[in-house]
Amino acid sequence: MPLASPAIPSTCCYCGVGCGVLVKLEKNGDVTVTGNPAYPVNRGALCSKGLNLQYTVNDRSDRLLYPHMRYSKSRPLQRVSWEEALHRTAAVFRTFIEQYGPDSVAFYASGQCLTEEYYVINKLMKGFIGSNNLDTNSRLCMSSAVVGYKMALGEDSVPVCYDDIELADCFLVTGANPAWCHPILWRRVEAHKAANPHVKIVVVDPRATDTSALADVHLQVLPGTDVVLHQALARALIENGDIDVAFIEQHAEGYEAYRQLVFARTLEEAAQLCGVAEADIRLAAATLGPPRAFCRCGLWGSTKVPWGWIRTLAC
Numbered sequence: 001m002p003l004a005s006p007a008i009p010s011t012c013c014y015c016g017v018g019c020g021v022l023v024k025l026e027k028n029g030d031v032t033v034t035g036n037p038a039y040p041v042n043r044g045a046l047c048s049k050g051l052n053l054q055y056t057v058n059d060r061s062d063r064l065l066y067p068h069m070r071y072s073k074s075r076p077l078q079r080v081s082w083e084e085a086l087h088r089t090a091a092v093f094r095t096f097i098e099q100y101g102p103d104s105v106a107f108y109a110s111g112q113c114l115t116e117e118y119y120v121i122n123k124l125m126k127g128f129i130g131s132n133n134l135d136t137n138s139r140l141c142m143s144s145a146v147v148g149y150k151m152a153l154g155e156d157s158v159p160v161c162y163d164d165i166e167l168a169d170c171f172l173v174t175g176a177n178p179a180w181c182h183p184i185l186w187r188r189v190e191a192h193k194a195a196n197p198h199v200k201i202v203v204v205d206p207r208a209t210d211t212s213a214l215a216d217v218h219l220q221v222l223p224g225t226d227v228v229l230h231q232a233l234a235r236a237l238i239e240n241g242d243i244d245v246a247f248i249e250q251h252a253e254g255y256e257a258y259r260q261l262v263f264a265r266t267l268e269e270a271a272q273l274c275g276v277a278e279a280d281i282r283l284a285a286a287t288l289g290p291p292r293a294f295c296r297c298g299l300w301g302s303t304k305v306p307w308g309w310i311r312t313l314a315c
């Protein structure tokens with residue numbers, strides 16, 4: 001009978017919100033997982049996915065508990081010992097590496113790995129085997145964001161922190177449904193708006209979602225027209241004088257080229273292409289422009305709309 005363990009702090013691996021959890025081994029051998037009240041991201045709360053984390057460990061009926069191996073195509077999978085599985089894996093890797101070099105092998109890992117697990121597999125592949133052939137599904141998920149960040153901000157780094165949620169008085173959510181996909185963060189946005197009725201939310205999404213249900217302005221654009229809409233919003237913001245000129249002069253490049261780009265199309269033309277009313281684009285711009293602190297779907301700015309934000313709209 002195992003002894004009950006102290007609660008071990010860890011992180012929920014299911015999504016990028018990264019909620020803190022406390023993991024505990026109970027006396028009956030089961031694992032329990034609860035939200036960590038001391039963790040700044042979720043403050044003890046977990047969504048339905050995080051609340052069910054422990055079942056991946058406790059449910060022994062349909063979970064793979066031991067390695068299985070197929071010795072040839074014609075033979076069925078059979079249970080083997082860890083030693084046997086590791087020995088065979090290493091032997092296959094060694095055969096290829098000796099014959100064709102380290103770049104003949106690769107690892108494909110999971111975006112659900114934690115930082116420590118990434119460290120170990122990177123160390124193994126890059127430090128020991130000597131190849132860069134290591135990828136995960138995170139690349140498929142994040143490559144467009146990386147390009148956007150580099151174009152808009154000069155580096156691949158989200159320039160915000162979650163504490164900014166409670167400081168913002170306007171949110172722009174584009175092509176996302178955080179009420180479903182990142183519910184713990186969205187609960188914070190909901191609570192912030194409930195406590196501060198002046199806080200505005202603009203949602204750009206062809207779909208009507210639980211997120212758009214809370215929006216002050218929902219621009220239900222035709223699929224594939226988001227760049228046109230963002231450029232129209234930028235034009236309206238420039239026309240309204242809701243841009244941070246000092247910030248642009250000190251920190252941005254290419255503003256004049258961008259201004260010419262967004263002025264090449266009228267708001268009326270943009271509205272027709274996007275399938276929304278021109279008045280709604282103007283309303284969205286008028287909502288985004290005045291706030292003191294502004295958040296865009298993970299990109300949080302302040303004091304009017306800085307160039308970085310306008311540039312990001314183009315991405």
Ligand code: SF4
Nearest residue numbers: 012014015019047050
């Ligand atoms: S929002 Fe849900 S899935 Fe995402 S990290 Fe938190 S508990 Fe896990």
